[in-house]
Amino acid sequence: MAIEWYPGHMTKARREIAEAMTGIDVVIEVLDARLPYSSSNPVLETLRSNRPCIKVLNKHDLADPLVSKAWVHHFEQQSSVRAVPLEAKERGAALNLLRECQRLAPHRGKPGKTLRAMVIGIPNVGKSTLINTLAGKRIARVGDKPAITTCRQQINLPGNITLADTPGLLWPVLSDQNGALRLAASGAIGDSAIDYVEVALFALAFMQERYPQRLHETYPYTANLADPAALLLELGRRQGCLVGGGEVDLSRAGEFFLRALRGGKLGRISFEKPGDEIVAPPPRDEEGIDASAAL
Numbered sequence: 001m002a003i004e005w006y007p008g009h010m011t012k013a014r015r016e017i018a019e020a021m022t023g024i025d026v027v028i029e030v031l032d033a034r035l036p037y038s039s040s041n042p043v044l045e046t047l048r049s050n051r052p053c054i055k056v057l058n059k060h061d062l063a064d065p066l067v068s069k070a071w072v073h074h075f076e077q078q079s080s081v082r083a084v085p086l087e088a089k090e091r092g093a094a095l096n097l098l099r100e101c102q103r104l105a106p107h108r109g110k111p112g113k114t115l116r117a118m119v120i121g122i123p124n125v126g127k128s129t130l131i132n133t134l135a136g137k138r139i140a141r142v143g144d145k146p147a148i149t150t151c152r153q154q155i156n157l158p159g160n161i162t163l164a165d166t167p168g169l170l171w172p173v174l175s176d177q178n179g180a181l182r183l184a185a186s187g188a189i190g191d192s193a194i195d196y197v198e199v200a201l202f203a204l205a206f207m208q209e210r211y212p213q214r215l216h217e218t219y220p221y222t223a224n225l226a227d228p229a230a231l232l233l234e235l236g237r238r239q240g241c242l243v244g245g246g247e248v249d250l251s252r253a254g255e256f257f258l259r260a261l262r263g264g265k266l267g268r269i270s271f272e273k274p275g276d277e278i279v280a281p282p283p284r285d286e287e288g289i290d291a292s293a294a295l
Contacts, residue, residue: 017166018047023116024164025105027053028097030121030130032186033063033085035271036071038179039188044120052080052104054097058126060085067270074274080104088129095134098161109160118164124188131155131165139165182271187262191255197232200254203261204228206271214267218260232257 021027027048032039036057055075057068068085075083082100086093101109101117108115121127132138135155155163184194185203205228207215216223221238225231236242236253243249260266 014043014047017044017118017120020118020164020166021047021049021051024048024051024118025108025115026101026117027051028056028101028117028119028130028163029053030056030058030088030119030125030127032125032188033057033060033068033071034186034269035179035182036075037272037276038182039122039125039186041122044122048120050080053082054100054104055081055083056088056097056130057083057085058088058130061087062264062268064268064270067273070274088126088133091133091136094130097130098134098157098159101161102159111160113160115159115161116164117161118166120166122183122188123190127165131163134163185258185261186271187258196251196254196258198254200232200257201228203258204231207261207266207269211266211269214269218266 029040029044029048036055057063057071060068063085072083072085075081082104084093084097084100086097088094101115105115107113119127119131134157139153139155153165155165157163180189181199181202183189184199185206204215208226208228208231219235219238221234222231225234232250232253233248235257236248236250239253239256241249241252241256261269
């Protein structure tokens with residue numbers, strides 16, 4: 001089944017971000033370090049235009065460090081872009097972002113010249129956690145489900161810096177279904193919009209291709225199973241995901257595996273690396289109109 005997920009508040013969110021962007025000096029785009037390409041919304045890229053940008057590779061503690069290093073190099077080939085791997089709960093690393101903002105907008109952040117930064121990103125990449133870390137207190141709602149933030153808010157920080165938080169924004173039609181499956185596997189798309197079996201089979205096939213040793217170390221009985229479907233069946237049997245008559249509940253088995261994968265039980269992995277053949281969908285707004293033409 002095709003994955004589509006676009007909660008109603010996101011229609012309003014896109015309009016709010018477009019309006020607020022006109023007064024922004026630096027954009028802080030929060031990405032999932034495990035899938036920086038798929039977690040980058042082309043609509044947001046269009047909205048920020050040529051403003052200086054910090055690409056935050058959040059959840060760095062869950063990502064393959066060698067692949068993250070390659071992504072930093074990739075992003076910093078772009079003009080006025082910095083890339084910073086971090087874990088949003090680490091205050092020291094988060095505060096470095098403010099210094100990066102001042103480097104990118106050296107004439108702001110002074111008395112009478114407030115530096116205006118905006119945090120953007122798709123749902124569940126850690127925007128609210130980063131906001132709370134920077135503020136040193138709980139301001140933004142945080143949860144383990146996507147689409148927690150549903151309205152824009154503004155936070156005043158030391159150093160004459162104002163930070164705008166925004167709702168997570170996915171694009172209305174996930175044209176690249178491989179990208180959609182990566183997002184679903186990472187937890188960025190609400191579980192109500194996905195098929196656990198389909199996403200788990202995709203994730204298992206990926207692990208067999210890119211990280212077979214991690215998969216077999218975590219679940220030794222998978223070493224002799226090449227077919228992802230057989231692997232999911234055996235995983236469900238071993239983990240007790242059973243229904244009447246001892247039949248395996250594949251949906252429960254898929255959910256079990258995805259939770260383990262998202263939680264780092266299979267080690268630090270990245271779902272994509274620079275150079276992977278990923279086709280970007282055209283940036284379109286909530287009504288299907290080319291976003292670049294609408295600005």
